[in-house]
Amino acid sequence: MELFFLYFFLGFLLFILLSLQIVFYKNKSIFFSANLPPGRTGWPLLGETLEFLSTGWRGHPEKFVYDRMVKYSQECFKTNILGEPVAIVCGATGNKFLFSNENKLVTAWWPDSVNKVFPTSLQTNSKEEAKKMRKLLPQFLKAEALQRYIGIMDTFAQRHFANEWENQKEICVFPLAKRYTFWLACRLFLSVEDPDHIARFAGPFHLLAAGIISIPIDFPGTPFNKAIKAAELIRKELKLIIKQRKIDLAEKKATPTQDILSHMLTITNENGQNMTEMDIADKILGLLIGGHDTASVVITFIVKYLAEFPHIYNAVYKEQMEIAKSKAPGELLKWEDIQKMKYSWNVACEVMRLTPPQQGAFREAMTEFTYAGFTIPKGWKLYWSAYSTHRDPKYFVDPEKFDPTRFEGNGPAPYTYVPFGGGPRMCPGKEYARLEILAFMHNVVKRFRWEKLLANEKIIVDPFPVPTKGLPIRLIPHNIDE
Incomplete structure (x- = not known):
């Protein structure tokens, strides 16, 4: 027994010494460089x-x-x-x-x-x-290309409120905001909109987001381990979608320009090679994360701040109803309508200043x-x-x-204001986020006022800011003749 403890102690000491050696070599500039920051x-x-x-x-x-x-x-x-x-x-x-x-x-x-x-x-x-991703994205995420998606965003927002908000007295905003942004991303990036299809890989996304920037300890139960397993599940589902799209493209049931997935499947690199299925799955996975979590955070906090400041809500409501009254029955939002939502976007910008999603x-x-x-x-x-x-x-x-x-x-x-970063690495999805956020704002204020059910709900960051209880609110539908 004494020999066991001796070996254990020596092994533990060796582990500590090796760890310190790794730290020393990895951080040797700390020990030898002059004039480092304090x-x-x-x-x-x-x-x-x-x-x-x-x-x-x-x-x-x-x-x-x-x-x-x-x-x-x-x-x-x-x-x-x-x-x-x-x-x-x-x-x-x-x-x-x-x-x-x-x-x-x-x-x-x-x-x-x-x-x-x-x-x-x-x-x-x-x-x-x-770098590869930034070459792939511009033709789909720049303002000119996104104009054709505004009607789809409006349609999805209307469907979202009809299915998830209307006829409800109380809801939790954050999970519903995540559902809205994720379903919209699936439709625009993958042309997938079947609820059962989306549901198969929608669940693991919050685990992936929570663990992707975490201490990389791959033990069962850690956020990092959960993120790896979640990514594997989503990737398997994406591979099935990719395989089916290949068939649809070959049979002319899909077009090379209908969404980002088709584009990735049809382009070649400088050597004439197509991207592998794994490569495409990883890139789509990254896009879905980017198009899912940050926008849902902004939407959630817009709802929070509009509940807290009725005069701000009233100004947004006035702007959006002027747009709504200019539309014919059943007419969807257009690019010209989005350009009129200046105050609403200022509200969203102030939300991102106080609660930056990134x-x-x-x-x-x-x-x-x-x-x-x-x-x-x-x-x-x-x-x-x-x-x-x-x-x-x-x-x-x-x-x-x-x-x-x-x-x-x-x-x-x-x-001074950097919610999307800046320079060459400014978020390429900035304009996409602006459109889906404004489509949401237009549809929510047309239908409801609301009150927060928790006056001082705690906000945590893990790694995105989220209300700990999901932001429960009480809905107050507008009167028909209001």
Whole structure:
């Protein structure tokens, strides 16, 4: 027994020494580079990952950045997140530096958890996969191309409210918002709209979203393990859809331009090769995540803020009813109608300022450089945070106040309002999100007023901001002659 404990102790000591050696070599710039940003790197292996994530779990995601800006530097500080040395750049100047130096000094970076959830990114790397996606998307997600989808979005919104909201006294907004954005993405990206078909892989999506940016511990029950299993289930279903689409294309039952899936199946690379089914499944999976979670978060918080500020609701209602009254019976929304929804979009923008669906994003230093007088070593990760500007009184007067008029005229100063990122890596789905959000707003205020059932429902970030109880509301349908 004593010999067993001796071996156990020696094995444990060896594990600790190896772990420290890995940390040392991975972070040796911390020990040898001069003039690094101020800050702390936390525990071996874990760094400050738990503090970074737990501030969101506790409902105060901005606290990690704010506390360290006060303690170390308003411009840049160092930490260690997800096993990587990270320089967090702050303020509009930091955003401008990162966005304007994309592919010059910095490049995109995703944690290992993302690469393991998407296996095809391991065959090349996540940076190359992102470049491929950005070449595929413009013709489908730019404003001109999306105009033909507005009627479909309006139809889906009408169907959603008829099936899920009408004849209900009370509902939970967040799960229904997720259903709306996911079904719409399935229709526009895959031409799939059969409820039973969609339901087979709709369920795992919240597990995938919750675990994709998490500590990459692949043990049963961990968020990361659940995300991997969820991705596998969704990928299997997508492969069945892909196989059927190949048949439909061959038999002329589908066209090469009807949606993103057909486009991916028919294009070839510079060597004349088609994308593999696994490659297409991973890319569609990434698109569904992007078109599902962030928009559903924005929609949920629009409902929340409109309930809290009746005068804001009234202004949105007035704008939307002017559009509704200009339509013939049964006539769907058009591009011209969307352009008239200026105040409604200002409301959505103010929602994203106070509750950004994307908290920030990582980059990687391609070479050693100097920023704000500090040395950023090659290979270090950098992170920008929407919270470093969105609630800063230096950029927004009375920043805690909900005020859509901030976005009138020229709007906020450059690089201060960044819910979609910026520079070459600005979210390519920005215009798509604008249209589906406005289609939702138009249809919801035409039908209802509402009241929150929980006055002070807690908001957490995991990794997107969500109300812990799903935002339950009481619906008040409009009178027919109102």
